[in-house]
Amino acid sequence: MILSIASGKGGTGKTSVAVNLALSVGNVQLLDCDVEEPNAHLLLHPNLQKTEPVYSLIPLVNEELCSHCGECSKFCQYNAIFATSEKILVFPELCHSCGGCALVCPKKAITWEKHRIGALKFGLAEGLDLVYGELEIGKPMAVPVIKAVKKQIREGENVILDSPPGTSCPFVETVKGSDFCVLVTEPTPFGLHDLKIAVEVLRRIVVPFGVVVNRAGIGDKNVYDYCIEENIRILLEIPYQRRIAELYSRGVPFSLEMSEWEEKFKELYSEIRRAVSR
């Protein structure tokens, strides 16, 4: 089963839920897809096994063949290649690697070169397999790094994906193809507002989902009313406790110190399994 943990609003506790769930269930492959700010390793302190670079492909123009006709730059929707009468300029940060410029070039002057945009890191911690991606600083496009992380998915195993916050492309790229998505929210106006947007996206791309309410007890009751109205299952509530916040701040998954939570996370996983197999 591929299970993704997402939220809309940042800082609601996605990584905390993903890590505690993975530890409680055991024998899990955990993939941190928040490649802009990966944090799961800060709770798991893994033994790093290896690091691999992640590249995107960008056009490489053979100036000897190029006739400076400008077809490539006319074609490019992202303004990533610009033709002057003397030179062709490529802007790697804007390129989506679609391959169109090479297709339209009448002189076949364009091939591909690798452009480093990030890294994949592989680690082992507490019997878990952790893979996380790291977008290189200054590179704008997270999606190709997320794709590289997701290529590591071992089909047929228990896979948990930790999604980046927000509801646009990095979130969509992470959760698409999941058997189920847990949306972690907090019972506040911000939490609810961003939850609603995430719900709309999941309905649009047809991924089944349920909600975990973190920091229950703060804020108001509107998240609960919304979930009832929309017929969305609340799978688990994690109360606001200063101890949980303090453990998190030190990089300690709270289920390791508060053993009653191991059972609750196991039960959460079983419930999701039942929902998926129905």
Added chain:
Amino acid sequence: MKQLTILSGKGGTGKTSITAAFAVLAKNAVVADCDVDAPDLHMLLHPEVIETKEFKGSKVAVIDETKCVSCGVCKEKCIFEAITNDLKVDAVACEGCGVCKVVCPVNAITLAERVSGSAYISKTKYGFMSHAMLYPGESNSGKLVTLVRQNAKILAEKEKRDLIIIDGSPGIGCPVIASITGVDAALVVTEPTLSGIHDLERVLKLLDHFNVVPFVCVNMYDINTENTNKIMSFCKENGIDVVGIIPFSSEVTQAMVNGKTIVEYSPESSVAEEITTMWRKLYLSLKSSDS
């Protein structure tokens, strides 16, 4: 005109609550909500929308089924896997590159303008606001951020405001980069957790990469004072000004539930006082720099 962006790296550290308080304290600023895929600032500032514009950030492939001969070349050449097995366009996956259009042997594919969101110009009790909403599942948030900033700039010029306060999004990718290019300074709101520190360091490197002057604020500092001290000494070593240290308080959530900024809801609270002091420091620094 000066521009200040509020960032965090890690989500949920308090960017928006602090930006909203600044909007109240600033009196003469235009506020821009550049967290376009999860915008929350409007829930504290209650803007009245004056003008709405469609955001057309990209294109999407459209297949004319009367012309299509189902050869499947489009599907084969699409690196975004945006053509389904039954040769329909998956609009969420499509990035509008146009490769399918070029390779189609019967010219059955066109590129259509795609409306990916709305951009708003609004009025609040405290001045003008530029904000937007990216439609669920749409991409190109970076371009929409740029549009929100352009709108804010036009507003500031027209209304003779000397400052633009920008609420950024979490992370370090395209929407964040679009929200910091060319600004005078950025305030990074962090929290004393290992994740907060890790993400702070990455955002500071990003700011350095784009030559933006950084300031730091430690929110909820008393969750872990040891980590707060680590952040303080890290910033000191790197010559970065820590302009605010804010205690944890449930009043911030209460203010949010009541749809108010903390400086309106509980002006006497230590959180409000600390934010006010921080604002004065930032404002003075911005005014004294003449870049």
